[in-house]
Amino acid sequence: MKIAMIGTGYVGLVSGVCFSDFGHDVVCVDKDPEKIAMLERGNVPIYEPGLEALMVKNVEAGRLSFTLDLAAAIEGAEAVFIAVGTPTRRGDGHADLTYVMAAAEEIAQLAKDYLVIVTKSTVPVGTNRQVKHTVRKANPELDFDVASNPEFLREGAAIEDFMKPDRVVVGVQSERAAEVMADIYRPLYLRDFPIVTTDLESAEMIKYAANAFLATKITFINEIAALCERTGANVKQVSHGIGLDGRIGNKFLHAGPGYGGSCFPKDTKALARIGQEVGLPMQITETVISVNEGIKRRMIDKLLDLCDGSFNGKTIGVLGVTFKPNTDDMRDAPALTIIPALLGGGAKVRVTDPQGRHEGEALLPGVHWVEDAYKASHNADLLVILTEWNEFRALDLKRIARKMATPRLADLRNIYSARDAKRAGFVAYESVGRAPFRRKPTGNAD
Known part of the structure; x- marks a missing residue:
């Protein structure tokens, strides 16, 4: 044919x-x-x-x-x-x-x-x-x-x-x-x-309903993650526990800095608009949109706390800018909210991403692009993991901690654990939905 x-x-x-x-x-x-x-x-x-x-x-x-x-x-x-x-x-x-x-x-x-x-x-x-x-x-x-x-x-x-x-x-x-x-x-x-x-209308609706539901699952677990941080629970354990329920399933229950990409932001907004036009507001979807934006801002607060209340004069390394791994797509990526906040606060931002540089250079003016995670973290005051590319999953954390000015890690994809960071020599570690840790720096070897 x-x-x-x-x-x-x-x-x-x-x-x-x-x-x-x-x-x-x-x-x-x-x-x-x-x-x-x-x-x-x-x-x-x-x-x-x-x-x-x-x-x-x-x-x-x-x-x-x-x-x-x-x-x-x-x-x-x-x-x-x-x-x-x-x-x-x-x-x-x-x-x-x-x-x-x-x-x-x-x-x-x-x-x-x-x-x-x-x-x-x-x-x-x-x-x-x-x-x-x-x-x-x-x-x-x-x-x-x-x-x-x-x-x-x-x-x-x-x-x-x-x-x-x-x-x-x-x-x-x-x-x-x-x-x-x-x-x-x-x-x-x-x-x-x-x-x-x-029929035609049902096929059109299936697409929007599916993406809105998946966006809702992501946003739900991110809200639960915030609650875990306040109550001492561990969101990874919670996600595993609820995901074993066949009625819920374990997909799209990974806490992080909010959803982005070409589909979820656009399709949730369109579905909400359809509801408004026919006089039936999609209250859950509208809330998901609002909460997702709030999650990105909450990540900025985490980073600010790790930087002792000010980004000014700090050097911050960022690992990953695409909205997810294995793509060069940066549409509505959390990086587009978080990195401008770092720059606006006076930070020097060093970025690496396996595929994101081509789009990122135009979308993120003011950052310095480097080849890998080790160069991004050199003499940095904070290292932030924004995208869970495979090459960021098995880093030599001891090497990174040694080379940082102040070894602090914001793991916004929950790739590592507080235990991993402690053993590597980090003085502070923050993830999403799990207990952070802080300790006084004892000095770094070159």
């Missing part, structure tokens, strides 16, 4: 590459000449483990290509996926559908034969009916269907998620569209992965 994929961002590129690996003929379209040229050279514009190799494999097999020409991409295609951005609109928190509707109109003007127009982008409930209206208005004679096919990809594990999904959600209005979508996902159906077929 021939498929056209409009948009070569995270969702569009991963989906297009994986569909081609299913055996489909996939043409990915973008308006950015530089991005298309990069892809044609065999390079990907995002960091996603395994994506570049899989892309090159399918290009060489003749199943995957890239173009600026939408008309050529659509010609002969049975399905056209819209995978463009839906950023949060300034002022009202709603998803901006400008790019989605523009793509729908272009498809209508160029298409000649029957096709299914599939919305892959995350869109508010009712959007696919708007897409249908837009297409019908632009080309009343076109024979087409619309379908909603939201993505559930985790950055850093997107290929695994696409090839071995928990479920595939398909919203359709006709048997004909359902058959086309079934053919597209036939490789997954044959391996008994769940294909959930719904």
Whole structure:
């Protein structure tokens, strides 16, 4: 089957590459000449483990290509996926559908034969009916269907998620569209992965409800972590204890500096906005949004306490700026709240991240970038772990403590323990939801 994929961002590129690996003929379209040229050279514009190799494999097999020409991409295609951005609109928190509707109109003007127009982008409930209206208005004679096919990809594990999904959600209005979508996902159906077929509105809502629920789990355990700190409980033990309950599950119960990324902040705001528009406020979701921002500010207070009440004149090393490991994505990352607070307080900030520097240099002016954790901590007054990259999980803490001006560690991902820090020679250690420790410095060897 021939498929056209409009948009070569995270969702569009991963989906297009994986569909081609299913055996489909996939043409990915973008308006950015530089991005298309990069892809044609065999390079990907995002960091996603395994994506570049899989892309090159399918290009060489003749199943995957890239173009600026939408008309050529659509010609002969049975399905056209819209995978463009839906950023949060300034002022009202709603998803901006400008790019989605523009793509729908272009498809209508160029298409000649029957096709299914599939919305892959995350869109508010009712959007696919708007897409249908837009297409019908632009080309009343076109024979087409619309379908909603939201993505559930985790950055850093997107290929695994696409090839071995928990479920595939398909919203359709006709048997004909359902058959086309079934053919597209036939490789997954044959391996008994769940294909959930719904109406358009339910498919759209599933995406928002899923992300809001996961954001709620993260925010809940972060609130419990704050309570643990006040009462002497250990949030890691609490998370383990409640996560063993099959009704709760152990995923997304890791305390930290708050959620970020491309999905949870945007989708929770959009869901809250949908509720406001229909006169039914999403009170839990609205609270989650507010509490998550408060958690980031609480992390700043932790760091301030470790710095004896002032960042001014302190040298602070930061490990990790992306919102999670195995991605270069910094959208709504806790680092974008915490690091500016350090700089604003007069600190000199030294940063390292395996993949975050390209975006981080523009988003975090004023920081000094270094190659690794050891250079970040050299002569520092405080070391902060913000992202749990694997290379930060087995550091030589004794070496780091020896080289710091004052060995203090803020472990905001709970990678280490107070016991680890004490043995390494740190004079202060702070984590999230667990007891801190302080002791008077006894001097450092060079």
